[in-house]
Amino acid sequence: MNAALTLAYPRWRQFFWRHPESPVLLLSAGSWLLLAAGAMEAAPSLGLHPHHVDGGAAFHSSLTLWSPDHWPVILLRWSAMITAMMFPTLVPQIRVLAARSFWSRRTRAILLFLAGYSALWLIYGAIAEAAMGLLRGSAPAMFSFLLPMSLVLAGLWQLTRQKQRSLVACHFTMPIAPSGWQADLDCCRFGLRTAAYCCVSCWALMLVCAAAGHAVWVMLVVAAVSLAERVFARPRQLWFGVALFLFAILAIKTGAH
Amino acid sequence: MPRTRQDIWKIKDDTLKWYARAVGVMQKRLVTDPTSWRYQGAIHGYDPAQDPFAKRGEKLPPTAEQDKYWSRCQHGSWFFLSWHRGYLHYFEQMILKAIKDLKGPADWALPYWNYSDPTNPKARCLPPAFWDPKFPDGGPNPLLVQERATGADKGKPLGSSRSADITECLGKIGFINSSGGAGTNFGGGRTGFAHRGGVPGALELVPHGSMHDAVGGDDGWMGSFETAALDPIFWCHHANIDRLWEVWLRSDPRHTNPTLAAWLSSIEFDFHDAKGKPVTLKSEQVLDTASPMLDYVYQDVSDPLGPHRLAMAASNVPMEIERIPEMVGATDSKGISLGAKPNSVEFAVKPPAGPALQARLLAGAASKPEIHLNLENVTAEGRPIHSYVVYVNLPEGANAENYPQLAAGLLPKFGIVEASRESKDHPGDGMNYSFDITQIVSTLEQSKSWDPKKLRVTFVPHEPDTKRAVAPKTNPVKVGRISLYYA
Numbered sequence: 001m002n003a004a005l006t007l008a009y010p011r012w013r014q015f016f017w018r019h020p021e022s023p024v025l026l027l028s029a030g031s032w033l034l035l036a037a038g039a040m041e042a043a044p045s046l047g048l049h050p051h052h053v054d055g056g057a058a059f060h061s062s063l064t065l066w067s068p069d070h071w072p073v074i075l076l077r078w079s080a081m082i083t084a085m086m087f088p089t090l091v092p093q094i095r096v097l098a099a100r101s102f103w104s105r106r107t108r109a110i111l112l113f114l115a116g117y118s119a120l121w122l123i124y125g126a127i128a129e130a131a132m133g134l135l136r137g138s139a140p141a142m143f144s145f146l147l148p149m150s151l152v153l154a155g156l157w158q159l160t161r162q163k164q165r166s167l168v169a170c171h172f173t174m175p176i177a178p179s180g181w182q183a184d185l186d187c188c189r190f191g192l193r194t195a196a197y198c199c200v201s202c203w204a205l206m207l208v209c210a211a212a213g214h215a216v217w218v219m220l221v222v223a224a225v226s227l228a229e230r231v232f233a234r235p236r237q238l239w240f241g242v243a244l245f246l247f248a249i250l251a252i253k254t255g256a257h
Numbered sequence: 258m259p260r261t262r263q264d265i266w267k268i269k270d271d272t273l274k275w276y277a278r279a280v281g282v283m284q285k286r287l288v289t290d291p292t293s294w295r296y297q298g299a300i301h302g303y304d305p306a307q308d309p310f311a312k313r314g315e316k317l318p319p320t321a322e323q324d325k326y327w328s329r330c331q332h333g334s335w336f337f338l339s340w341h342r343g344y345l346h347y348f349e350q351m352i353l354k355a356i357k358d359l360k361g362p363a364d365w366a367l368p369y370w371n372y373s374d375p376t377n378p379k380a381r382c383l384p385p386a387f388w389d390p391k392f393p394d395g396g397p398n399p400l401l402v403q404e405r406a407t408g409a410d411k412g413k414p415l416g417s418s419r420s421a422d423i424t425e426c427l428g429k430i431g432f433i434n435s436s437g438g439a440g441t442n443f444g445g446g447r448t449g450f451a452h453r454g455g456v457p458g459a460l461e462l463v464p465h466g467s468m469h470d471a472v473g474g475d476d477g478w479m480g481s482f483e484t485a486a487l488d489p490i491f492w493c494h495h496a497n498i499d500r501l502w503e504v505w506l507r508s509d510p511r512h513t514n515p516t517l518a519a520w521l522s523s524i525e526f527d528f529h530d531a532k533g534k535p536v537t538l539k540s541e542q543v544l545d546t547a548s549p550m551l552d553y554v555y556q557d558v559s560d561p562l563g564p565h566r567l568a569m570a571a572s573n574v575p576m577e578i579e580r581i582p583e584m585v586g587a588t589d590s591k592g593i594s595l596g597a598k599p600n601s602v603e604f605a606v607k608p609p610a611g612p613a614l615q616a617r618l619l620a621g622a623a624s625k626p627e628i629h630l631n632l633e634n635v636t637a638e639g640r641p642i643h644s645y646v647v648y649v650n651l652p653e654g655a656n657a658e659n660y661p662q663l664a665a666g667l668l669p670k671f672g673i674v675e676a677s678r679e680s681k682d683h684p685g686d687g688m689n690y691s692f693d694i695t696q697i698v699s700t701l702e703q704s705k706s707w708d709p710k711k712l713r714v715t716f717v718p719h720e721p722d723t724k725r726a727v728a729p730k731t732n733p734v735k736v737g738r739i740s741l742y743y744a
Contacts, residue, residue, distance in 0.1 A: 017581050017612055018436070095436065100633070100740065103583050103611030164681050172684035175590040175634050175737035186590050197684075231449045 020098035020106055021091045024114070031084035036216050071126075077214055078125035082118055085209075085223040086198065089230055090117065092171060093194055097187065100176050109176070109187045116191025117198075121206075124199050128210050148250050150211040154204035155246040166200035167229060202226055208246070221245075259547045260366035262500070263556045265384050265493055266377055272368055273386040273400075274393035279355035280489050281399035289318050291326070291529035292351045294487070299327040300344065300528070301491075302452075302482035302675070309404070309484065326527055328682050330482060332672060333689070334451035335433055335444050335520055337461050338502050339540035341495050343526050346543070346551055348492060350531040366553050369496035372421040372468055373561065381414040381421055381471070381722075387490055388412070400489040406474025408723035416471025416721050419463075419646065419667050423501060426459035427562050430511050434458060434691070435582055440629050440744055441691045443505055443512070450524050452682050456689045460505070465498050466669030467644070471721060473671070475641035475729050482675045500555045503546065508560035514544060581612035582629065586712060587740035592634075593716075595645060595734040599657065601715040606741055608709070613743035626743040628695045630665050630714065634737025636677035636687035637670070641731050644670040645716040649697050650706070657717045662700055665692040667719060673734065687737060714739050 016022055094110055101109040136143040157163055174190055177183040205222045212218040225242050263272060286293030288310070295310055296318070303323070305311055317323065331340035349367045356365050374380040385392065388410040392398040406415055426443060434446035434456055445458035457466065473480025478488045485491050505512050515521070521541040530536050546553050586606035593602050608614070613626050630649065647665040648657055657664075672688055679685030701707035716736075 014581075099436065099582065100584060100587070100738075102585075102607065103609070161681065165679070168681060169679060169684045172686050173634065173689075174686060175592060177590040178584070178587040178740075182589060 019095075020110065021094040024087050024090070024094055024110065028084050028087040031080045031087075034080055035084055035214070035219065074129050075122055075126065078122055078129075079118065081206075081209065081214060081219060082121045082125075085206075085219055085226065086117075086121065086202075087114070088223070089170070089198070089227055090114075090194070093173065093190070096173050097176065097190065101183075102178060105179065105183065109183070112184055112187035113191040113194075116188035117195040118191075120192055120195035120199060124203060124206070125210070128207055132210065147208070147211045150204070150207045151246045151250045154208050155243040155250075157204040158243045158246070163201060166197050169197040170194065170201055170230060172197060259551075260364050260553045261556055262366045262496055262553050263368050264371050264374070265368045265386075266371070266374070266379060267556065268368060271362075271393075272365065273384070275356045275359075275361045275365055276352065276368065276489070277386065277393040277398060277400045278359055278361070279352040282355040282359070283351065284399055287316075289316060291533040292354075292531065296326075297348055297351070298484070298486040299323075301328075301330040301486040302484075303327045304483040304675075304680075307481060307483045309478070309487070326529070328452055328482075329527065331451055332461065332482070333445065333455045333457045334448040335446060335458070335515060336448070336451065336524065336526075336540065337445045337458060338499070339520075339543050340526055342499050342502075342543040342546075342551075343528060343538040345492065345495055345499060346538075347528045347530060347536070349553075354531040367496045368493055369500050369555065370490065370493040371497055371500075371557075372415075372471075373423045373464060375561065379412070379414075381416060381418075382412045383409055383415070383472075383490060385412065402478060402488045402490075404477040404484075405472055405479065405488070406477060406721065406723070407725045409472065409474070409477075413723040415723070416468060417719065418722075419719065420467040420471045420721070421464050422667075423464055424562060425463060425666065427501070427505055427508065427560070429459050429505075430509070432458075432513065432515055435629075435744060440582060440627060440742070441693060444502075444515070447517075447519070456691050460498065460501060462669060462690065463667050464501075465494075466671035467667050468494055469671040470644050470669050474721075475725070475731075480640070480671060482672055499546075500558065503555060503558045504560060507558055508562065582742040582744040583609050583611045583613040585609055585613070585741050585743050588738050590738055593736045593739065595643070595716050595736065597643065597718055597728075597731055599715055599717045601651070601653070601713055602739060603711055603713045604739065604741075606710055606712050609743045625695070625699065627693065628698050629742040629744065630692045630694045630712075631740045631742060632668065632690040632692075632736050632738075633740060634687040635668070635673055635690065635734065636685075636737065637673045637732055637734045638677065639732050640674055641729050642670050642673065642734050643718040643731050644668055645734070646719050647692060648715040648717060649694050650701060650713050651715040657715070663697055665694050665697060665714075668716070670734070687735075712741055 090113075093113070097109050097113055098106045132143075132146065135146065172193065174186070174193065176186040176190065202222075205226065209215075209219050209222055229242075265273065280294065283292065283294040283297070286296075288295040288299075290296060295308075318326075329340075330344070331337050334340075345367065352367065353363075353365050357363055370383075371377070372381045383405075386398075387400045387402075388398075390396050390398055390401060392400065401410075403410070407413075409415060429441070429443040431442040432444040434440060434442050434444075436447070441456060441459050441462070443458055443460055445461055446455045448455055469479050469485060472488065472490060472494070473485070478484035479491060479494075506514070522539050525537040525539055528536050528538060543551060545551070546555075585608070586604055588602055588604045593600065609626070616626070630647070632647070645668045646657065647668055648660065648663045649665050651657055651660055651663050668690060676683055676688045677685055698707055
C-alpha cells in the first residue's frame with residue numbers, strides 16, 4: 001500500500017517520514033557549526049578558557065574570574081555541546097519513540113524526550129563547572145593539572161566494567177503511554193533515564209571536554225568515540241584504543257613541559 | 258562434492274554415533290580450550306551463575322577473551338541467520354576433526370532435526386540417540402541431557418504442532434523487518450551487532466524460539482541463551498533453522514537476502530577454527546552453503562508449502578522498500594501481567610492520520626493496509642514462565658481452541674528472562690515482538706465483527722502436547738505495552 005507513496009510524494013518528504021531523527025541531526029550539525037565558528041568563544045568559562053587549542057599545540061589556559069553572571073552562557077555552551085555531541089547518539093531511541101507515538105504526537109514526543117535528556121546533562125555540566133571553579137579558587141596548583149587529571153580519569157573509566165554496563169544500558173527502551181499527560185511524562189522519563197545511563201557512561205569524557213575549555217577538536221574526537229562505541233561490534237578493544245589515545249595526549253603534554 | 262547434512266530421522270548410517278563420540282571428545286576438553294564443548298556453548302551465551310559445569314576456583318579464559326568470543330549470539334537481528342551459520346560451520350569443523358582423529362568418516366556432516374515434517378509422525382520427538390543412556394558404545398551417552406522437557410527422555414513429542422509451524426515464516430516475502438518493529442519479515446530487523454537485539458524475524462520466533470522452549474521445557478538448558486548450546490540437540494535444531502533459510506530462498510524468486518553492505522560486510526564475527534585458531538567471518542562469506550569453505554548441502558530443501566504458497570504470498574512489495582508504519586492505538590505504559598490463566602486487554606484505536614492515511618487516499622478506499630500487532634518490552638523476572646498464544650478479538654469467555662482463525666501467533670518464552678536482566682550484554686528492557694494480523698482483520702471484516710475503534714487482545718498459556726505430572730508454579734510475564742500499527 002505504501003508503494004503508492006513512492007510515486008506521489010517528493011523524496012525529501014518521504015525521507016523525513018522514514019527518518020524522524022533527521023531534524024535532530026540537523027540541529028546537532030547546527031550546533032557544531034556554532035561551536036566551530038566560535039560563537040560561544042566570547043563566553044568566559046568557570047574552568048579553563050583556552051584562547052587556542054589546536055592540534056599539536058600545548059593547551060594554553062587563561063584563568064577567568066568566576067561570576068554568577070557567567071552561568072547563562074556556561075549553560076548555553078553546555079547545551080550546544082550536548083546537542084552537537086550527544087544527540088547523534090540518540091538516533092535509535094528517537095526512532096523507537098517516534099514509532100511508538102501517534103503520528104500527531106511525534107514531534108512533541110521527541111522534544112519532551114530531548115528536554116528530559118538535556119536537563120540531566122545540564123545538571124551534570126553545572127556541577128562540573130562549579131567544581132572546577134571551586135578547585136581553581138581553593139587549590140590553584142592542583143587546578144593547573146586539571147586537564148591531565150581528567151584525561152587519566154577518563155582513560156581509567158573507559159576500562160571499567162561499569163562503563164561497559166552503562167554503555168549497553170544506553171540502548172534501553174521503555175513503554176510510552178499513547179496520549180495525555182502520562183504520555184508527556186513517559187517521554188520525559190525516557191529522556192531522563194537515557195541521560196542517566198549516558199552520564200554514567202560518558203561523564204569522564206565530557207569532563208575532558210570541559211577541562212580542555214570546550215575546544216572543538218577535543219569535542220569532535222570525544223563525539224566520534226561516543227558514537228563509535230555505541231555501534232562498534234567489539235567495544236572493549238575500542239575502549240583500549242581510546243584509553244591509549246587519552247594517555248598519549250597526557251604523555252605529549254607532560255613531555256612538552 | 259559437498260557433504261550432505263541429513264535429517265536425523267532418516268539417517269541410515271552411523272552419523273549420529275560419530276556425532277556422539279566427537280561430542281564426548283569435546284566434552285573432555287578444558288573450558289579454556291576454544292574447541293571444548295563448554296567454550297563453544299559459551300559463545301552463544303555465558304552466565305557464570307547458570308553454568309552447570311562451573312567449579313569453584315576453576316580457570317576460565319581471560320576477561321578480554323570472554324568479551325571478544327563469549328555471549329556473541331545474534332538474536333532479534335538480521336544477523337541471526339548469518340551469525341548462526343558461521344557458528345555452526347566452525348562447530349561442525351571441530352566435530353569433523355574429532356571424528357577424523359577417531360578414524361571416522363571424512364565426509365561427516367551435522368544432521369538436522371526436521372520437527373515440521375508432516376510425513377513423519379515422530380517429527381517432534383527426539384531420536385533415541387539423544388536419550389538412550391547406552392548410546393553409542395554402551396554408555397554413558399554424550400548426547401543425553403537430563404535437563405529437558407517432560408517426555409524428551411521417552412521419545413514423546415515435544416511442544417505442540419504450533420511450536421513447529423513453519424507456514425508463517427516461509428510465507429514471508431521480504432527478509433528485513435519494517436522499521437519501528439511494525440512488521441515482521443523472514444530474517445529479522447536491521448541492527449548493528451546485536452546480542453539480544455530488537456524485533457525477531459518470523460523464523461527466529463517460530464519455529465526457532467518455540468522449539469527451544471519445546472525442548473527446554475520449564476527450566477531446561479535449551480530454554481536459555483546461556484545454556485542452550487550445551488545440549489547436543491541445539492546444533493541439530495539450528496541446522497534445521499539454517500536449512501529453512503535455504504528452503505525459503507529457493508521457494509520463490511522474490512525471496513532474496515539483503516544486498517546492503519551493512520548486512521553483507523559491515524560486521525565481522527569472531528570464531529575459532531577446528532584447530533582453535535582465531536578467525537573472522539562476514540555475512541557475505543556464508544551465502545552459499547556449497548562453497549569450498551562451508552562445503553555442505555541439505556538432504557531436502559523442497560518447499561513444504563507447495564501450491565499453497567501463491568495464495569499466501571499475496572503481497573508484492575519489493576525487497577528493501579520499507580513501508581512507513583503508523584501507530585494507531587496502544588495500551589497505557591503500566592504493563593499487563595500474564596500468568597497461568599488467560600488474560601485479555603482492550604484498547605482504543607484511532608484512524609490513521611499520517612502515511613497510512615495518505616497511502617489509503619492515494620490508492621483508493623478499497624485498498625487495505627497491513628495491520629501489525631506489537632508487544633513491547635516483554636519481561637519476566639525468573640523461570641519457569643509460560644509461553645502464550647496471542648488472540649485478536651477473542652470473544653469474552655470463549656474457548657480459544659474454537660477460534661484458531663483469531664490466533665495472531667505464538668509468543669515464545671525463549672530469551673525473555675535473559676533480556677529482562679540488566680547486564681554487560683543487555684539493558685534489561687525485555688523482548689519485542691510483532692505479529693501481522695492483516696488476515697485476521699480481513700476475516701473479522703468479512704464476518705462484520707471488526708470494530709476499527711477498539712481492539713481486544715487475549716493471551717492464552719501455551720501448553721505442550723505432553724503434559725507434566727504436576728504443573729510448576731510459574732512466574733508472571735509482563736508485557737510493557739501492546740500497540741497496533743497500520744502500514
